[in-house]
Amino acid sequence: MSKVRFGILSTARIARTTLIPAMERAYNVEVVAIASESGKAEDATKELGIPKHYDSYTALLKDPDIDAVYIPLPNQLHKKWAIEAARYGKHVLCEKPAALTSQDVEEIAAVFVEHNVIFMEAFMYQFHPQHNRVKEIVASGEIGELTLIRSTFSFPHDMNPNDIRLNRELGGGVIYDVGCYCIHTSRMIAGEEPVAVTAAARIHPTHDVDMTAAGVLTFESGVMAAFDCSFEQLFKEKYEVVGTKGSILVKRAYRPDKHGGNGVIEVETETGQREEVIQGDQYKLQVEHFADCVLTNSQPIYSEEETIKNMRVIEQLLEDVRSKHEDSGN
Structure with missing residues (x-):
């Protein structure tokens, strides 16, 4: 695998206008699918030139051709869908804040260790x-x-x-x-x-x-x-x-x-x-660092422990x- 194949959970504006374009600039990332539970995924994939769309997040997580997901959902949904993604063997780049409490992040971290996948909170600015x-x-x-x-x-x-x-x-x-x-x-x-x-x-x-x-x-x-x-x-x-x-x-x-x-x-x-x-292109650098960690099975410089401390x-x-x-x- 030379590129990490990403799926996007939701058609959130930050995904469409910022993260997906950054992924397209990255040398080691490919965006292959968008999922939306509000019926907007097909239009988003046509607009952005992305091959696949799904009408449920679970359907995207079941796709064996997806290695990692980006989660720009409302804050209170981060924990639920990060854990679901890990259970399907997907790595996760999650918008900040990763969850609403430090205990939630501790629970997320435990599930990711159990399933041997990588989680990183998307504090993009630090990569500049x-x-x-x-x-x-x-x-x-x-x-x-x-x-x-x-x-x-x-x-x-x-x-x-x-x-x-x-x-x-x-x-x-x-x-x-x-x-x-x-x-x-x-x-x-x-x-x-x-x-x-x-x-x-x-x-x-x-x-x-x-x-x-x-x-x-x-x-x-x-x-x-x-x-x-x-x-x-x-x-x-x-x-x-x-x-x-x-x-x-x-x-x-x-x-x-x-x-x-x-x-x-x-x-x-x-x-x-x-x-x-x-x-510096901070969004691109963030995505490339995360993808490198997935490709080399190494921990991000911004670990779950750092996320817990910040929370x-x-x-x-x-x-x-x-x-x-x-x-x-x-």
């Missing part, structure tokens, strides 16, 4: 080479001892009531949706797990989901990470790494694909300031948000 460059600069000592990480990811939500991001029961809310990136960044750059977290959020009075949130993670080393995320602000996506001798600003932290794949980092120290432009921090933050919300009498 600009982040390795940031870690190189930090390790070099150029900005001194790491003290603080600041991150932000926001966009103005159109408030479509049918959007699952506004449905708490379906895993909605801004922390699950984009705050998770800030949390991941904080852990990735710090290189350790937080020993304390705190957060606050504005909860929508009707939808009962966090619309704007901010939090602080404290690490054992003394490094602190502050983040904010929102459905109520203009689009912004950046993080800053601050040390005792300087700082690194990552200006297009999570969606450099909106700028032709060009990431921009700005390094500032007492001796001056410089800007580095780093190019534990999300859970702690959401618990803090909810407890404060309840204490306020809302």
